[in-house]
Amino acid sequence: MKTHPMKLVTVVCEALARVPLLQLLKSHGVHGYTLFPVEGTGARGERPADIEEFANIQVEVIVPAAVADALVEKLHRDFLPQFAAIVYVTAVEVLRPEKF
Amino acid sequence: MKTHPMKLVTVVCEALARVPLLQLLKSHGVHGYTLFPVEGTGARGERPADIEEFANIQVEVIVPAAVADALVEKLHRDFLPQFAAIVYVTAVEVLRPEKF
């Protein structure tokens, strides 16, 4: 079965950034994401996932390489200055890329 | 420490597909998986993870490359026509590959 090279862009950020992040993704035409709460420690100390207002979320989207580049650029310019976040990109092989 | 190249196969699908998916994995001799609920938006709209019956799940398995190929083929033929799902494969380096 043929798979197709795409990019998985992962954003780990404070849960408070959820709405602006999803809006940013939508504005780049990103169809579909997965989101789940995570616990984490960063520069600001521990954030247990069960305390909603201090929780972190991990958001994952799969996009073509060119969209990943644009998204990372946008996140760097408009999102990271405002929110505690980590952004990383992983190469993946996707089945049914027409869904993205 | 030597690590070994393997494939991480990720399936994001509706929670309703849980049992058939785990059976499909088992039938390919996949020992061990991780599964966690995720929230997501796809073609069918938002599915909050806290509404059990509409939730999505993310299932991850690590397998040798040949098994990944067979699994992706099988998912394409028998699983994707029936369930809303995303399937992607990531190259990983694994410690203790004899466990897989």
Added chain:
Amino acid sequence: MKTHPMKLVTVVCEALARVPLLQLLKSHGVHGYTLFPVEGTGARGERPADIEEFANIQVEVIVPAAVADALVEKLHRDFLPQFAAIVYVTAVEVLRPEKF
């Protein structure tokens, strides 16, 4: 936007191993991790994530390649003999690597 190659080290282990794992990470100067509960099946059978004491956790850290090597070595020697765990490493491209 320039991204930088780093390693994502993932550990899936029994929740009981949480404290020793986080201590091991801290002792290697790892700043920041994400942690979330997962359900899984391994050699010891199913472990539903909602039964706290038998649950598994997935812990992810992003580190430079040299730190990943040292961490994997340490996990192999001091962690895997004591705890049921899977360890794997994924190549990622990170924005703002100065945070790691």
